[in-house]
Amino acid sequence: MTSNIFQDIMDRVDLKDLVRFNGLEVDRGGFVCCPFHNERHPSFKVYEDHYHCFGCGEHGDHVDLVQKLYGLSNIEAAKLINKDFGLGLETGEIAKPINPRPRKNDEFKLWLGESVHTLIEYKKLLAYWERIYDPRSPIDNVNDRYLESIHNKAYVEHCVDTLLFGSEQEKRKFYETDREYPKRIKKRLDELDVVSRKAPKRAV
Ligand SMILES: [Zn+2]
Missing domain, CATH: 1.10.287 (Helix Hairpins)
Structure with a gap:
């Protein structure tokens, strides 16, 4: 049986920690300057299980964030989080990537x-x-x-x-x-x- 790494990540990693880990500063209200559009005042809100940017509309969960920040596939992003947070989750047998990385580039x-x-x-x-x-x-x-x-x-x-x-x-x-x-x-x-x-x- 293969556990669902995506769910495990959501269960085990605080999204705010993940956001901080990736170099973004979360203010007391849970807001961050959006990494996906240029802004001076934070409009990117970090919730428990998702984030939402009120400026540009970016929206997603843990894996989406890492995937978009670094241009990874969802599997690669999950693996990276697994490694960064030392979760020790099984990553070898998870389902095929939904978006296999393009060959070119x-x-x-x-x-x-x-x-x-x-x-x-x-x-x-x-x-x-x-x-x-x-x-x-x-x-x-x-x-x-x-x-x-x-x-x-x-x-x-x-x-x-x-x-x-x-x-x-x-x-x-x-x-x-x-x-x-x-x-x-x-x-x-x-x-x-x-x-x-x-x-x-x-x-x-
Ligand atoms: Zn934004």
């Missing part, structure tokens, strides 16, 4: 999804480091991780903005000119995992 789309994910993770890590390694006194030796954060954060933020909110053209341009950058960041994150398992991967 595969490489670009795959790169885009992975890159956004990597860069958001790194961005959160840098923000975390900047907070915890903030030098208390100018005499102290400044921590390398603090420096890494200061050096990289502006560019990482720019990359995340471009890859999440940029036009198709801008994303492709990034892909053509700097596609190796997210891969280097991925390598850096992997190294950190190996060097220090205690290194916080994300500031949740």
Whole structure:
């Protein structure tokens, strides 16, 4: 018997946590600046089992969110959530994807999804480091991780903005000119995992 991974995800992951995990800030009223259209005042409301944007009408559940953010199929999105939240759900035997990923553009789309994910993770890590390694006194030796954060954060933020909110053209341009950058960041994150398992991967 195969359990329904989609239902399991909805049951086990708080949608607000998922939204936060993906780099969006939820305010006290449960509103977020919509990741699907450009806005300055939050009109994207996060409910328990779904979200709805009063600005652009985007609407969906946990898997829809991740699927749309990273251009994944619903199965891929479910797998990603499963992995990110360490749910340990069976993903091998689930039903066939409803929308199999198109063959063309595969490489670009795959790169885009992975890159956004990597860069958001790194961005959160840098923000975390900047907070915890903030030098208390100018005499102290400044921590390398603090420096890494200061050096990289502006560019990482720019990359995340471009890859999440940029036009198709801008994303492709990034892909053509700097596609190796997210891969280097991925390598850096992997190294950190190996060097220090205690290194916080994300500031949740
Ligand atoms: Zn919207």
